[in-house]
Amino acid sequence: MKVEHLTEATFGSVVTDIDLETIDDAEWRELYDLWIERALLVFPGAFLSAEGQDAFARRFGDLEFSRAALSNIGKDGKVHHQNDDEVVKSLRGNEGWHIDSTYMPVQAKGAVFSAEIVPSSGAATGWADMRSAYEELDSKTRERIADLEAYHSLYYSQGRAGNLPDEQNEDGTYNLYGYHDMEVSLRPLIKTHPITGRPSLLIGRHAHDIVGMDPAESESLLDDLNDWACQPPRTYHHQWDVGDAVLWDNRRLQHRGTPFDMTEPRRMWHTRIAGDPSSELALNHHPDTVPSDDVERHPTGTWAC
Numbered sequence: 173m174k175v176e177h178l179t180e181a182t183f184g185s186v187v188t189d190i191d192l193e194t195i196d197d198a199e200w201r202e203l204y205d206l207w208i209e210r211a212l213l214v215f216p217g218a219f220l221s222a223e224g225q226d227a228f229a230r231r232f233g234d235l236e237f238s239r240a241a242l243s244n245i246g247k248d249g250k251v252h253h254q255n256d257d258e259v260v261k262s263l264r265g266n267e268g269w270h271i272d273s274t275y276m277p278v279q280a281k282g283a284v285f286s287a288e289i290v291p292s293s294g295a296a297t298g299w300a301d302m303r304s305a306y307e308e309l310d311s312k313t314r315e316r317i318a319d320l321e322a323y324h325s326l327y328y329s330q331g332r333a334g335n336l337p338d339e340q341n342e343d344g345t346y347n348l349y350g351y352h353d354m355e356v357s358l359r360p361l362i363k364t365h366p367i368t369g370r371p372s373l374l375i376g377r378h379a380h381d382i383v384g385m386d387p388a389e390s391e392s393l394l395d396d397l398n399d400w401a402c403q404p405p406r407t408y409h410h411q412w413d414v415g416d417a418v419l420w421d422n423r424r425l426q427h428r429g430t431p432f433d434m435t436e437p438r439r440m441w442h443t444r445i446a447g448d449p450s451s452e453l454a455l456n457h458h459p460d461t462v463p464s465d466d467v468e469r470h471p472t473g474t475w476a477c
């Protein structure tokens with residue numbers, strides 16, 4: 173395999189001359205070590221098959237869920253583009269910087285993400301290095317946040333952005349992934365990476381209501397941290413070509429989608445690698461607290477991010 177580190181960001185490498193579906197254990201080990209070190213691996217023109225994407229992701233751990241579409245193309249082929257459309261709202265929510273599944277009892281370990289249909293412009297995916305952000309924080313802020321904990325909720329993030337789903341149950345709950353009626357996950361603002369032992373900021377759009385802090389002050393602090401953290405050289409945006417795939421470490425990086433003309437079709441495929449309860453479990457959840465498996469996929473197959 174050929175590896176080129178991204179020079180404009182504090183993380184990330186481009187890997188070529190590799191077939192992700194046929195790598196042997198020695199190549200995988202090399203790739204795993206590179207992933208731990210670089211957090212984001214970009215594989216241009218990988219053209220993963222459906223089974224191949226999940227099988228590759230499974231080498232890094234159990235799956236939180238297998239390959240699912242992130243797309244504005246409905247099951248009937250309709251391209252969803254209107255602002256009040258359910259699919260559009262779900263996709264728009266992803267345009268805020270976030271860490272996947274921090275609103276779940278166990279946050280995700282990582283993801284494999286690939287491009288099948290890309291629009292003519294826009295729609296880059298961005299990542300931001302929360303390890304570097306923590307390391308670059310001024311000492312006063314670092315001390316201020318050292319022992320703080322915040323709640324993480326998809327109700328909060330989608331609601332704040334005006335993107336809550338329309339269809340509710342009679343009691344105001346939803347039968348959608350991430351909108352489970354369970355205790356809201358509580359997480360420290362600083363997370364230690366289970367493999368590297370390095371600390372990073374655990375923030376993003378789902379974080380709200382720091383314990384013991386006035387809500388407005390909490391929102392202001394979290395907004396300031398997010399705004400500051402997600403700036404160059406800690407960010408990288410990938411402009412997709414059909415067939416590209418990436419693998420990222422969700423324990424270190426935030427990510428986001430970026431806007432595009434939603435009258436154009438786009439279809440991405442996302443396989444989410446489950447976190448390890450020993451290091452990714454929320455402070456207020458028990459390892460046995462897993463959501464029931466009866467939640468439905470979004471009507472179009474879109475999942476929460």
Ligand SMILES: [Fe+2]
Nearest residue numbers: 266272427477
């Ligand atoms: Fe996401």
